[in-house]
Amino acid sequence: MASTKDIYLVIGGSGFVGRHIVEQLLRRGDNVSVFDIVQRYHDVPFYSGDISDQEQVSTALRRSGTTCIIHTASPPAGLNDPALYWKVNVDGTKAIIAAAVQNKVRKLVFTSSAGVVFNGNSLSNVDERLAPPERPMDAYNESKQKAEEAVITANGKDGLLTVALRPAGIFGPGDRQVMAGLYKVYEDGKTHFQIGNNNNLFDWTYVENIAHAHLLAADKLDTAPPAHPFSTLENIPLEAPP
Numbered sequence: 140m141a142s143t144k145d146i147y148l149v150i151g152g153s154g155f156v157g158r159h160i161v162e163q164l165l166r167r168g169d170n171v172s173v174f175d176i177v178q179r180y181h182d183v184p185f186y187s188g189d190i191s192d193q194e195q196v197s198t199a200l201r202r203s204g205t206t207c208i209i210h211t212a213s214p215p216a217g218l219n220d221p222a223l224y225w226k227v228n229v230d231g232t233k234a235i236i237a238a239a240v241q242n243k244v245r246k247l248v249f250t251s252s253a254g255v256v257f258n259g260n261s262l263s264n265v266d267e268r269l270a271p272p273e274r275p276m277d278a279y280n281e282s283k284q285k286a287e288e289a290v291i292t293a294n295g296k297d298g299l300l301t302v303a304l305r306p307a308g309i310f311g312p313g314d315r316q317v318m319a320g321l322y323k324v325y326e327d328g329k330t331h332f333q334i335g336n337n338n339n340l341f342d343w344t345y346v347e348n349i350a351h352a353h354l355l356a357a358d359k360l361d362t363a364p365p366a367h368p369f370s371t372l373e374n375i376p377l378e379a380p381p
């Protein structure tokens with residue numbers, strides 16, 4: 140648990156993942172507000188605004204007394220609108236970082252995406268050390284990668300602690316994208332097409348586990364990171380000294 144009780148602002152808190160984060164924070168008795176361009180729920184303080192407007196984010200941070208931002212906002216994947224992805228994900232995330240520093244916010248948890256390292260080929264047993272591909276898969280993934288880079292680079296800036304999580308596919312109650320897309324394939328009678336040899340695998344995680352991971356990440360930012368396990372391994376001599 141966090142050593143001091145944080146005050147949370149869930150940016151994108153009207154969305155699928157954001158709403159589950161809000162519900163879990165409420166269940167454990169935390170103080171939480173939402174910042175979003177649309178309001179879908181009325182049980183927590185709501186700040187209407189666009190993350191690409193630093194002043195709107197800053198006002199919400201100041202009024203809510205936020206100490207921990209959980210940033211889940213993004214346009215949905217699959218739009219043919221690179222400019223929108225850049226404006227919201229890259230410029231918007233930078234505006235959030237600037238507003239956080241301006242308001243002396245302590246923590247920023249960012250929902251990135253596994254797509255930031257996807258290059259179109261199978262990826263097995265990879266971890267955060269895998270570099271992004273030279274050519275991003277699409278504008279959405281490129282913008283998520285640039286946003287993630289900005290969040291990680293901001294770690295330690297004027298006392299701000301940051302972390303980025305990379306979920307792959309997310310399923311569960313409240314989803315408006317994945318199941319709707321699968322159902323449309325069924326409705327359009329396209330289920331008899333098969334791409335590949337039917338051995339294609341994809342990672343899926345239940346939305347409540349994704350939300351829980353955000354809470355754990357926020358709590359963990361309070362503690363100093365342990366020594367990197369791989370650097371420790373490198374220091375172990377391959378053969379025991381005589």
Ligand code: NAD
Nearest residue numbers: 151153154155156175176189190211212213252307308309
């Ligand atoms: P969602 O569309 O349900 O929620 C996103 C929320 O962000 C919405 O409420 C939307 O109104 C808000 N938003 C969009 N633009 C905004 C702006 N300019 N200013 C303020 N708010 C804005 O999406 P989701 O499925 O909950 O995804 C949440 C996060 O998880 C996103 O960052 C997404 O990239 C990431 N992600 C999602 C999946 C998935 O399978 N759903 C997988 C990997 C990563």
